[in-house]
Amino acid sequence: MKTIKIGVLGLGTVGSGVVRLLQDNAQKITDITGCELKVKTVVVRDVTAPRNVDLTGIELTDDFNKVLLDDEIQIVVEVMGTIETARTYIKQLLAKHKHVVTANKDLIALHGPELSALAKENHCDLFYEASVAGGIPILRTIVNSFAADQVESVLGIVNGTTNFILTQMTQNGLSYAQALQLAQEKGFAEADPTNDVAGKDAAYKMIILTQFAFGKDLTLTDVKLEGIENVAVEDIKEAANLGYTIKLLGIADLKNDKLDVSVGPVLIPAKNPLAAIQNENNAVLVTGKAVGETMFYGSGAGELPTANSVLSDIIAVTKDIVMETTGNRFNSYSNNVALAPASEVIYPYYLSLTLPDRPGQMLKLTEIMAKHQASFKAIKQTSASHKQAQIALVTHAMSEATLNAVKEELKALPEMELLAAYKVLGGNER
Amino acid sequence: MKTIKIGVLGLGTVGSGVVRLLQDNAQKITDITGCELKVKTVVVRDVTAPRNVDLTGIELTDDFNKVLLDDEIQIVVEVMGTIETARTYIKQLLAKHKHVVTANKDLIALHGPELSALAKENHCDLFYEASVAGGIPILRTIVNSFAADQVESVLGIVNGTTNFILTQMTQNGLSYAQALQLAQEKGFAEADPTNDVAGKDAAYKMIILTQFAFGKDLTLTDVKLEGIENVAVEDIKEAANLGYTIKLLGIADLKNDKLDVSVGPVLIPAKNPLAAIQNENNAVLVTGKAVGETMFYGSGAGELPTANSVLSDIIAVTKDIVMETTGNRFNSYSNNVALAPASEVIYPYYLSLTLPDRPGQMLKLTEIMAKHQASFKAIKQTSASHKQAQIALVTHAMSEATLNAVKEELKALPEMELLAAYKVLGGNER
Structure with a gap:
């Protein structure tokens, strides 16, 4: 032998x-x-x-x-x-x-x-x-089983540390700092957790997944990146009230032959199988034009x-x-697809912001949004203190360019502060 | 080219x-x-x-x-x-x-x-x-990704028709007959649905999965088989009260180097990812000694x-x-493992039965179970009519041999009728 x-x-x-x-x-x-x-x-x-x-x-x-x-x-x-x-x-x-x-x-x-x-x-x-x-055999599965299909999107909970932290914040009401400490005690987070909590680890994985699913080589700067450091328990609770769970999600999405790849906190509808992925587990949801929605779930590390x-x-x-067949590439699919401009990346967003608790402020916010053709389907004051009100709103689907314009305008106003702007899945984005 | x-x-x-x-x-x-x-x-x-x-x-x-x-x-x-x-x-x-x-x-x-x-x-x-x-690439995944691991169990919702019917009964309270008719209208069930609802289709799939996961060739008579024709809405409701969802589940389980393969209605804890698989979708949960729990989810047909x-x-x-590498078997793993005798197949069971609504009957049932060293952790009268009481109980983990002995004894009593005996997952079975 x-x-x-x-x-x-x-x-x-x-x-x-x-x-x-x-x-x-x-x-x-x-x-x-x-x-x-x-x-x-x-x-x-x-x-x-x-x-x-x-x-x-x-x-x-x-x-x-x-x-x-x-x-x-x-x-x-x-x-x-x-x-x-x-x-x-x-x-x-x-x-x-x-x-x-x-x-x-x-x-x-x-x-x-x-x-x-x-x-x-x-x-x-x-x-x-x-x-x-x-432990999830996702790369070889994409190579073998999506070869004759066209992948439309890859959504991944691919970082166990951040999923553990967000699960603890969601289920047990821990603050970010408390949940991070627990993750460190359990060995799910490193002493310096930056790479995980800032989303860089997930971005690296999305680069590799994108190469396999769409045949496109990316660099880190191609991935829009936001970590979970600023996710507040209040946002998690408000999301839950609206029927969503907040997860750090990698999204690689091909629409009109243009690709958009991002990593950031995302509101996932409770009925989406990704919403149920708990603690340090990972899952990757691959949607193919022919095969439809498939999900691969398992232990992300260990x-x-x-x-x-x-x-x-x-x-x-x-x-x-x-x-005697060595020397073939792990993934032989290559497709030099273009990256989508911000004007073509369309999602509804969850926004959380503070503004002075006095008449006329809501109107001012609404005017700013209307000016950029952004509109919302739900708005709610979530708390008020020290003459400041905190509000949460869910917008209709709008482009990332519109979001950026609204963000810029809000930044110029000292009395309003945008605390969070997270994508919302399961709306008009597909 | x-x-x-x-x-x-x-x-x-x-x-x-x-x-x-x-x-x-x-x-x-x-x-x-x-x-x-x-x-x-x-x-x-x-x-x-x-x-x-x-x-x-x-x-x-x-x-x-x-x-x-x-x-x-x-x-x-x-x-x-x-x-x-x-x-x-x-x-x-x-x-x-x-x-x-x-x-x-x-x-x-x-x-x-x-x-x-x-x-x-x-x-x-x-x-x-x-x-x-x-559409779930489960066979090639087992070949490629569990080659160096030892598969401990394969649990599969592998028949879309029955999962659709049970989902409709669970979510919308339809009777079995109503749900079957809806499945036929939607094209999820054939005019003669026997192969699906009796579990034979799922059994065929479990035979193939068993060959891949455990290297063992089975015939249909090796698979213990029960369909969903007798699942009652009352059982589904009672299971939900206890925190379970009833699914037609294929189970191939290796314990102490002995294999047991069955298809039948099973109570799955709500927190198990299989409990969330809705309608015509399929999912296979493979547990490997090294890799732990992994699940593969997608469209089962179409x-x-x-x-x-x-x-x-x-x-x-x-x-x-x-x-020039044709001629290799799809699955080259072969292992002539023995089938487990009924005395070594251990699960808790959900039992549903009718008995006369008069004093002493519960005692009689308890005595029958005790005689065979079977005990229960919960018992409940679920309804009473025409001097008949219907009761549901969940047993402690016991062998299939014990269950069979209890079944035999109950069969001999004209006044008691065993309506359902379904495995309960997530108890002591592992």
């Missing part, structure tokens, strides 16, 4: 999970692939650190060359989690004709096209199923779910090695 | 969808596969019947030999929907080294192992993603969703033709 030797870069949570799953499920993997898969070498920064995984028969080293220069090693798993070092290493590995599996979303979002081209050039596989939505996605990539590489 | 010619057997809903999608998405398919895919010949029973699909450049014939004997045709799509004729045709096609894609669940559930072996023998692909859960799954198979075959 053929034995395929594997190198692993990094032995943190995911790396340990990969070693463990390969040991635990060796027989099934052999049954399916006809090969024995063996981790030969693991590269770590500190070889003396204690490890909670059985490393019998595996060389632990801090020398990357032990993997790079070992001709026996055919597949390398990169789970270090840096960007530049990982990029350098992977380029060297591909140049040595080693197949690479990575869970590194930042790297793939920033340098995916470069690395994919290099892999193809060297007849190598480069797979990264684990980079998006942990040692074993993520490691399982890495394993599915390792097995895909192994099959390709056996059949 | 390479052109791959396709034959289609049957031009009903799915067949028309396949022809349409291949026309509509020709460019994208060519971009991805590097091949032009063209339907050359369609075999139908009646060539004179009106068709609502563009057949320009396609030969319409009632002669199967026009496909079988045409050396240009490499892939044949079977969407006729019979069993024996389809089986005969597919065997002949495979013998002629033609790759076959089918949506025929009955055929695959009954003759899948035979046909898969024949395909492999002839170095042909035989794919059937559309046979289970219409022209384009099902056709899209057929297309994903056609594209998979095309890739295999290009890479």
Whole structure:
């Protein structure tokens, strides 16, 4: 029987999970692939650190060359989690004709096209199923099952940290700060949570999803980005009164052959399956012209779910090695579609703002909106204090350009402050 | 550019969808596969019947030999929907080294192992993603993403007709007969709905899912089967009071290395994502030891969703033709696990029964249950009329053997009648 030797870069949570799953499920993997898969070498920064995984028969080293220069090693798993070092290493590995599996979303979002081209050039596989939505096999599903369909939209709850925080705020009335602290205590948020709460992590994942679903390469600046730091419990309650749940949602939407990609707090109707996704779980709702609405739900992170996605990539590489079909891109769909201008991105919005609690202010707000052809279907004073009133309103569908104009005009008025402007799903946006 | 010619057997809903999608998405398919895919010949029973699909450049014939004997045709799509004729045709096609894609669940559930072996023998692909859960790409997902994991259970709402009927009974209080009639009016149920409402269609799908998830070939008699014909609105209401929704659920569950597969009405806790699957939609919840709970949701039927799954198979075959890797089994996992005896299948049960409305009857029932070591955690009289009381109770987890013993004993008592005995999920069953 053929034995395929594997190198692993990094032995943190995911790396340990990969070693463990390969040991635990060796027989099934052999049954399916006809090969024995063996981790030969693991590269770590500190070889003396204690490890909670059985490393019998595996060389632990801090020398990357032990993997790079070992001709026996055919597949390398990169789970270090840096960007530049990982990029350098992977380029060297591909140049040595080693197949690479990575869970590194930042790297793939920033340098995916470069690395994919290099892999193809060297007849190598480069797979990264684990980079998006942990245990949910969403990338390979898009490749295999939407090939003959036209994806119309991808909506993703793809960041477990922010979904945990918003769930806690919604269900238990915690403030943002309290919910963040709880997430940190439970290990769902890092000490510096910026990348998660500011939406950057979700934006990286949406870049990768957009590449697969629409064949379009984006950079981070193409993604309109807003985090959850300013989401107030009052907005969550008001949204609930209106029949919505606030989620940090990645949206990639193709309309009139133009693409719009954003990450931000969104009001989701309670009957939408995404509204029910709780805590650290992830879900991706893909709408295809033929297939309609499909949703894929599962654990967004964690040692074993993520490691399982890495394993599915390792097995895909192994099959390709056996059949001598390596070197095909993970996603071969490419379509240089244009990005939608702000005038063509149409949604209803939830607005929350403060204004002086005196006659004439509502009229003034209404006049500002009317001037830009913006109108609302519901408006409500939600609280009043210190001569300030807080109001919430839901607009009719309007363009992002209109929203921006209203925002500008409000910014110029010292007495009014716009606290929130969130998209509302399930209205006229489709 | 390479052109791959396709034959289609049957031009009903799915067949028309396949022809349409291949026309509509020709460019994208060519971009991805590097091949032009063209339907050359369609075999139908009646060539004179009106068709609502563009057949320009396609030969319409009632002669199967026009496909079988045409050396240009490499892939044949079977969407006729019979069993024996389809089986005969597919065997002949495979013998002629033609790759076959089918949506025929009955055929695959009954003759899948035979046909898969024949395909492999002839170095042909035989794919059937559309046979289970219409547009949900569940089979290929299990093959690709659970290869290195151990599936613990597969729970499926895999029959749209029964889910529509139960949803209407739950949400609108319709009787079974009224809901069935509505389903027939809307085209979700056939004139003779037996296969759907008796659970046979779901059982076929569970046989296929079990083959993929657990590597085990089953026959229909291995699946414990109960339909929805006897589900009463009263049971649905009582289940709702207890916090459950009644769904026709396929369960394939591996515990202590023994497998149990059943289809029947099941009480699902409201917080379980399966409880939210409405009307004709399907969902499959797969729990893996490593990956945890994942759910795949989408349209269970319909022209384009099902056709899209057929297309994903056609594209998979095309890739295999290009890479010269045809002839590998759709699912290569095989594991001859034993079926669990009734004494090892443990669930809490919802029981509904009628008994005479006079003192001592509850005691008698309790004594019967106690005699078999069955106990309950809740019991309630739900109605009384004509000196008959109807009661509902939820038992503690107990074996199917115990349930069967209690059933036998109740059957012997003319004054008590057991109306329903449904599994309850989310208790001690795992």
